Amino acid sequence: MNNQLDKILISSSQPEWHARLREIHAAVKSATYFEDGSDEDKQLDNILKKVSGRGGDAAITEFTENFDGAMLPSENFRVAQKDLAKARKGIDPILLKSIHQAIENVLKYQTEIFIGNKNTHSGIKYTPIERVGICVPGASAPLPSTVIMTAVPAQVAGVKEIVVVSPPRYKGSIHPVILGICYELGIDEIYRIGGAQAVAALAFGTQTIKPVNKIVGPGNQWVQMAKRKVFGIVDIDSIAGPSEVLIIANDKANPAWVAADMLSQVEHSPGSALVFTDSENIAQKILEELKIQIGRLSRKDSTNRCLLKYGAIITFENMEQVVKQTNFFAAEHLQIQCGAQSKAIAREVKNAGAIFIGDYSPVAVGDYWAGPSHTLPTGMTAKFFSPLSANDFIKSTSIIEYNKEQLAESAADIIRLAEAEGLDAHAKSVKIRQQD
């Protein structure tokens, strides 16, 4: 039954390998973006307009009923403090211990890479962003780790006001583990709203929700496209599409592990999974392992479909070609399973969200545990975007302080440069200070 999957095995000597990558990239793009002027785009504009205009809270209630099927008057947007405490109590103590350690790991890593506390230059100062909104998915897959991976970096940066929005499930509730983690982190401003309407509420504010300065976190296409629209009104982290993994494997790789890693990404549904290798032999073995392991999954049909749409195992002539294409593809998650060579290959990689080096670093280590945020740039945007970190929750201010002598010394140059641009009043603002 699974011979269909054979088509994801491609050699770079076959002309179609390039088309296959383009196809996957196009599929990823269309799962991320609405076309400007399309029906969805117009509907999104309408949501933003209604929430930002007179609609406000009433518009949020309307959209929450339509999209989430929950009847939610504005006085019920916010989760009550007692419900947070209750949710925290309900968490299995063993799970809570794991959560505590995950928080500690993230806190340690983010504090170490934070630049805001290391600056000594008098010409620049760093300040935390005052108020930040975090989108936490809730409907199809509740991801409590999202709270840890977004809120802890913000706390390390010194953000004072952190607001969490998460869409209501049946009867308007939010997954209790999400609420419990918020309680643990001292976050008490949580709204049971989601989708584009939550992004609009965070960006523009409503009668009951104060606007924020930055919106971060994952979400479906509506959330991401709404973030795109409000960029500039607020800052956003990035525009995230389907999750993706690229695995570089040579003949030292364990094909069963590589196959398991591919499946763990495809599980995000949609999620894309690629293997780049220099070995026909290992490529073949990974495919065989995939077929075996898919058979054991509960959701094998959807996984199969996802692999056919977003998967490929491509054999290149040599590792140099592999690295070149890896830099071109700029994957969100890059695993390198090439035995002792793995580290040297990692050094050659310029574009990737996160690199997982060696056989014992599956993506799940980064998703939950190691410390770097799992909010990573997708869809080739690792060429210019970075993983979310504490450094995204500060902004800088330039400091310029000239005294009388310094200005006198530079005055002629500054005046000359201003006049070359025809900006006379700029020149005059310097000249007038030379007359006393």
Added chain:
Amino acid sequence: MNNQLDKILISSSQPEWHARLREIHAAVKSATYFEDGSDEDKQLDNILKKVSGRGGDAAITEFTENFDGAMLPSENFRVAQKDLAKARKGIDPILLKSIHQAIENVLKYQTEIFIGNKNTHSGIKYTPIERVGICVPGASAPLPSTVIMTAVPAQVAGVKEIVVVSPPRYKGSIHPVILGICYELGIDEIYRIGGAQAVAALAFGTQTIKPVNKIVGPGNQWVQMAKRKVFGIVDIDSIAGPSEVLIIANDKANPAWVAADMLSQVEHSPGSALVFTDSENIAQKILEELKIQIGRLSRKDSTNRCLLKYGAIITFENMEQVVKQTNFFAAEHLQIQCGAQSKAIAREVKNAGAIFIGDYSPVAVGDYWAGPSHTLPTGMTAKFFSPLSANDFIKSTSIIEYNKEQLAESAADIIRLAEAEGLDAHAKSVKIRQQD
């Protein structure tokens, strides 16, 4: 004749002061944004669609003829190397010396604040963005300093490919000082195209122009709105509106200098100029000085109009109120002219693009000379955006490397967290590595 200007003098005890600030902010916003779905917005979509689709070069040629009045076949988009050398030779040697020193100042400052060369953490690596596009205004006001303030930070970061676009003037030429500075900096990929079509070409590429990873630099509303639309396809620096200055002055300030500083900002036309003070007396004197100095300007009518639309001198009850409103307004340029108190006040400021401390630090010092980029966040976006710097031309990659023992030690926790989110394949990717 200038009694009209009296209306910009407001006391915070008058109820209209707040409305006046809101009015200015709204004017700034509407000079920055197109409304979604408006005619301009649709026209912009059309430009982007035509350039990114089959149109490519031909669309660029068409729009350049329509908007810039220059007939430019694609083989003439790029400026020839010999024209760069010629432009460089044509620069007045005294001006060139000033340009050299300005470049050196920027280089020094940007190198000092650059974080990419200071990282020693094994869990993160910084890489320069490979290819960057810079928009340099050219039509109404050629701003050669823009090249210095954007390209030098990119070079400090290690960006290999820097592309400059600047709209053609009459007969398709670019201001020779812009070209000469490019030559000085070793930038040889310059296209004489501008507007939304240039942004589209940089983001999507055409037959003759290779796409970039990030687009920075100032420009009119079309350029800014086009940058907004392509954000995500590429990174952008920010969405910049009219330039603005806020001056905090107490009774130690020199009213003539404050007035000159306001006029130097308004000269950008549109440019906004505010004074916040705790002294009715100084407010009155600044207004009188404004009236005198405007009379001496060549463009007094347009300056007057601009001040009426975007200007205000507001007296608050005390300096605490001034600082509070300053943090709310988050100005692009903030000057503090409060004698010996200036530095202490600067420490209280959280939100500003650049702070100019003391009597001898007019904005022109930052525009041309001191080192920090003059590309700064406008329109209250200093609450979350930063001045352009070398740090904007790198991106980071997280590095995760666990060995067998480390994974074994954390496996139970990671599996527990994955299963709590219902992501079984994630859990399995860890479990499978515990079986050998």
